[in-house]
Amino acid sequence: MSRFLASKFAKTALATTAVIGGSVVYVDYIKPPAVPELVTSYKPLRKDLPAPPKREELVSRLETTPKFDVLVIGGGAVGTGTALDAATRGLNVCLLEKTDFSSGTSSKSTKMAHGGVRYLEKAIFQLSKAQLDLVIEALNERANMLRTAPHLCSVLPIMIPVYKWWKVPYFFMGCKMYDWFAGHQNLRSSTVFSREMTAAIAPMIDDSNLKAACVYHDGTFNDARMNATLAITAVEHGATVLNYFDVVQLVKNEGKIEGVRAVDRETGKEHLIKATAVVNATGPMADKILEMDEDPQGLPPKIPQPPRMVVPSSGVHVVLPEYYCPRDMGMLDPSTSDGRVMFFLPWQGKVLAGTTDTPLKSVSENPVPSEEEIQDILNELSKYIVFPVHREDVLSAWSGIRPLVRDPSTVPKGQDPTTASTQGLVRSHLITQSETGLVTISGGKWTTYREMAEETVTTLIKKFNFDGKNLKPCQTNEIILAGGEDYSKNYSARLIHEYRIPLKLAKHLSHNYGSRSSLILELYQESDFNKLPITLAATKHFEPSEVVNSEGNNLSYQSFDEPFTIAELKYSLKYEYIRTPVDFLARRTRLAFLNAREALTAVDGVVSIMSKELGWDDATSKKMAKDAKDYIGKMGISSKEFDVADFVIQ
Template sequence: MSKFFRGPLFKSALASGAVAGGVILYLDFIRPPVVSNLNNSYKPLRKDIPQPPTRQELLEKVEKSPKFDVLVVGGGATGTGVALDAATRGLNVCLLEKNDFASGTSSKSTKMAHGGVRYLEKAIFQLSKAQLDLVIEALNERGNMLRTAPHLCSVLPIMIPVYKWWQVPYFFVGCKMYDWFAGHQNLRSSTIFSSEMTSAIAPMMDDSNLKAACVYHDGTFNDARMNATLAITAIDQGATVLNYMEVKQLIKDDNNKVKGAIAIDRETGKEYTVKATSTVNATGPLVDKVLEMDKDPKGLPPREVQPPKMVVPSSGVHVVLPEYYCPRDMGLLDPSTSDGRVMFFLPWQGKVLAGTTDIPLKTVPESPVPTEEEIQDILHELQKYIVFPVNRNDVLSAWSGVRPLVRDPSTVKEGESGSTQGLVRSHLITVSPTDLVTISGGKWTTYREMAEETVDTLVNKFDFDGKNNTLLPCQTNNLVLIGGEEYSKNYSARLIHEYKIPLKLAKHLSHNYGSRSAMILELYHQSDYNKLPITLASSKSFAPSEDTASTENHLSYQSFDEPFTIAELKYSLKYEYIRTPIDFLARRTRLAFLNAREALSAVDGVVEIMKKDLQWDEETTEKLRNQAKDYIGQMGISPKKFDVEEFVIQ
């Protein structure tokens, strides 16, 4: 016998083999199999919950409360985030929003929960620790959004097409560094696709000179629904949150300290005095208007509009195109446009979102409107990558938002409103001599951390009637927002099994309402009328009192192309505090942002249902009908009918 078979190596190998064999024998034959709990792992669908406080009940809380701990002015991402954070710590909170939640910049983002690959590039080449800190902060908060709002946020691969060989390692190393700085919250590993693989995934892309594509991963989300969900979750946690309440004046004591505000209910004209221990200015791009009121001894706004000092405004325009302009489950990043910007082309809500521009502004408009030049600018950049002619008539919707870049107002002297001195890339919290706390800047991804730091500032500075020591620490890192409880990524399948609905409707509801989808579908199945698209709500063939609906000669495939039903509108009226048609068409649903023409056709039907539910008179009805049509009419719909050749981007 060979020495090997008698040696220690053979004995060691034999022992190892015996151990491995024993483990396999135990795992496959001796250990009892784990009992599957798949059939019992899901709780029953949530089909009904108590109705939240009505708007009137919330107004009565404002009227009866002698003083709140915190008054938040502004109902965008940051304002509702502050209200939720403060309420979950144990503070008595009131939030007042002049218009609707997310009516400004918070509904007009690029829909990305991201750290910012462009900031990482700047951090490396400029050796900027501030830029790097901003990236790491945002990457951490990206993970938080995906965890606390799983129904509204999801992972999206993003492709960077590369047309020069030397750029392949450059972009790939950048993507890998992006993964590395995300640490344990990295979503998926970056990779490289060959030109053949890229063409297979994105056949609409011009591959004539394509060398490869680098792919990294970020988050995508529904910004306006996220904002409304924050507001509703704050109410659920005990906060008093109201839209359409305009702050007309700050309340000041004899020492010139801010102690609340006087607000007007824009629906009734009734005036409310809201006293508070602390007041937070969270009005986004409009923070300077509240700061001007703060400068006045009586807390009144100036008679003439003043140039902004804290905000450095610029216009960011996005357009929406049909789904065939981009892969269904993968975005496209243009790392360097003709003027040096970064531009995204992303799948979103069944369409393609393209943007953004960056045009400096001298003032901050309350309702910015995209210009034809800005729309054409985006289409021209897109044409660099698309093999077929980009058609202007394909633009389904377009909108403009104001980017909230800020600077420390104390560094700006009188008459130097255009100065960039003191400019910060992240958010900024300031406390004025009057004790007004202002939070501005940042981006959607970091809203939660901005809110946490703001509430930390309040707790450290103000005495909330001796209860500071009993307040809880920040809770929002682990608080799942309404709709995210018991949600799973295959929730749409559960809805299909339970309610026998089309896949498109199931995905729409599950990805926007999460575990509350079944509540809408309970309304959906109450009558055939509730199943109709909202574009048909005003059709004479269908009356709300009818249990069934005759569909003869009225319904078409196009009528059902967008999955927004009357049931969804009735749910929003009951649970989501919509007060105008545009609240529903643009923000609780995104129809106006996805397809402005379809949204225009739905206005009359939405108005008729809301008129009955909210008991509008004829004057109010016509006023809100016209406001909705004017708003949607400015969302990129071509002002005139051009020849087809004029729509093609050369």
């Protein structure tokens, strides 16, 4: 029996039963090694990526392409979104932006991917289907942003402090309806926090009269980086995307637009660019292109005209230190003194507060926040905070133009926009086509940029003949934007393990560059010079050799508050089409928006590095430095502070 058992065990190692000599024998077995159920699905970190076409190569396409299918004017959220949508359907696309991607309103939002709880309230009390449709549309697109750009967008709980018992069920029911209209795309369930729980999570809030806090969930994102990522993704799909190209004339043939004349602002050279369809996606500047469209020669009017399509108003935001708000939860003030709502949100390690709503008579390319608007925000915040709110705590402030629009045909020429009737006012977006064929898309909000772009391209396909091209349906519902490929929420941990970098740097890179963070860290490891914070490189003016041989210099960025290194600057030069210091300091990184004083100290160092990479002469370098200091110096810094900072960093 034992010999039999040994034989069976050695040969089969299986459990079995058998009848031998009238006896029942059970043979046990030893299991073979189990295959692990948890098999890692992570791909290796991307450490090399071919650089995209250089700007010179993109410019050369303007000469070698007889006619583009689509020409988009404007490089904001909707413009770059339209370029990406059209390119991925199979159209040959050219996009021209007068300054830099997201240089206007698209970089000055409240940084929220949201449906709009205030629109839901209006929809219910005004029985407005249009408002409700806007909320549902935005909630669908919120989910889209979180899916297609997971590195740039994340879920953020937002609390509504409640100071009267009867308002607790009112606000809670509103939050639950917000959940309900989101349907299966709801992020997390709304809830109610007790006074004690609220005080534990947000110790900076004055809870002396607090009854409870209702909490709902929305998305938060980095708007300027999202905009640049859309432009880069469009280039990767074949689009010709160019910043610093100024459209100076709409070219017409027999009354129909067939292209534009545009000037390369770097070289001064003028280009004639022809296209089957031309799209005006210039946001608050839409009226400027419409005025050119009305001129028989396609030229701008000699005397500036009041806007007819855009209803301009200024929205100001300020940035404060991180202790003004919980680290992972925002706050909503539902009833400010003038009836608006105001947000106080954690963003990029700081607190974002805003926004105001001030009517304007004209649209400025770079609106500047007034001291009164900054004080309005601080006064609202002071109602909730347990300590005094100081003006000197403002790290940065900026003003953006709200993209509220109306049908221009309802507004007489020359009428003061602040006195015009609101007839024809559109809460959502508006697509129009003029007699010349110019298609204009405006209005809406950041959250709905993708749907606006989809509708625009669909309109183009219906209205224009693209030589019988076999075009694909819209692809942008599925396309993952650059940096979102192979990204996971634990990406910062992988970077720490691979590169032995501090957590703060790993989080900054992973949350802004996603799976392309490792490309920056490869540059970071090349030299001690690349590891320097841009602020230190600016004040010390170190050369690489001096950094290596200097004693007593802490080369770790941990000694500084902001995690922006020279490696990140070099990455932006190679992969992200920065052309000026402000492109890097304000838009590819958000240093100017997060801490204007620190950004001022970084200007000279950034200019020094960019001048070597881009071959600037002394005159160009000095102009770049002056323009950058002038731009950043108007971001909430008092004139006295700006003068001192400007003197110190010369």
